[in-house]
Amino acid sequence: VLMEEGASLIWRGSMIMKAIEQLLKDVAWSDLDVLFLDMPPGTGDAQLTLAQSVPVTAGVCVTTPQTVALDDSARGLDMFEKLHIPIAGLIENMSGFICPDNGKEYDIFGRGGAQKLAQRYNTEVIGEIPIEIAIREGGDSGKPVSFYAPDSLSAKRYEQAARKLWEKIEKIDREELADNSAIQPVMDGKSACSN
Numbered sequence: 001v002l003m004e005e006g007a008s009l010i011w012r013g014s015m016i017m018k019a020i021e022q023l024l025k026d027v028a029w030s031d032l033d034v035l036f037l038d039m040p041p042g043t044g045d046a047q048l049t050l051a052q053s054v055p056v057t058a059g060v061c062v063t064t065p066q067t068v069a070l071d072d073s074a075r076g077l078d079m080f081e082k083l084h085i086p087i088a089g090l091i092e093n094m095s096g097f098i099c100p101d102n103g104k105e106y107d108i109f110g111r112g113g114a115q116k117l118a119q120r121y122n123t124e125v126i127g128e129i130p131i132e133i134a135i136r137e138g139g140d141s142g143k144p145v146s147f148y149a150p151d152s153l154s155a156k157r158y159e160q161a162a163r164k165l166w167e168k169i170e171k172i173d174r175e176e177l178a179d180n181s182a183i184q185p186v187m188d189g190k191s192a193c194s195n
Contacts, residue, residue, distance in 0.1 A: 013045035020049045034169065038125040041072045051083045057169055058088035060126070063117070065092060065110040070117050077121045086177045089126035090114045093159055096130035098153055105153075107128055126168070127161025130154060150188045 039047055059080040063073040066153045080087050092114035096105040114125045138148030172178050
């Protein structure tokens with residue numbers, strides 16, 4: 001156990017960087033199709049260390065429709081551009097609320113903010129995930145909504161987003177668009193990630 005339940009994780013940048021390096025180099029990963037790393041919002045040490053440690057196929061920003069979240073996501077998208085990481089798209093979380101009483105979807109946090117941001121960065125919104133009680137119930141019991149309530153609107157939208165993301169990854173691989181080697185350290189004339 002790395003951390004006891006309820007304990008705070010107080011790490012400086014160098015400790016975060018070392019943990020990322022260990023995760024990438026010391027874990028015996030099986031043959032993976034995708035390794036999806038969920039990073040906190042921002043453009044700090046963790047994100048830069050990841051981009052400098054391994055070739056990153058694509059970046060995805062998760063946002064909510066509110067302006068303050070969109071501002072954070074814009075900084076993330078700008079970082080992807082500067083680090084030569086292709087942008088697979090945005091996911092708008094809290095994109096509506098599914099009322100359990102009538103099944104109607106209400107835009108309690110607004111809607112469409114991610115679409116405007118996607119246009120600014122020449123990408124697209126690959127998913128709009130509403131708030132739905134099944135997400136919370138499944139999450140609290142350790143079961144993703146796709147398994148807990150596979151027929152729910154949220155589960156269907158997660159599936160659509162995953163499908164679109166996979167299509168983007170295949171396109172990036174096919175067209176060899178993922179090349180952030182320019183920002184990776186060079187050792188003896190080779191990128192740190194070269195085999």
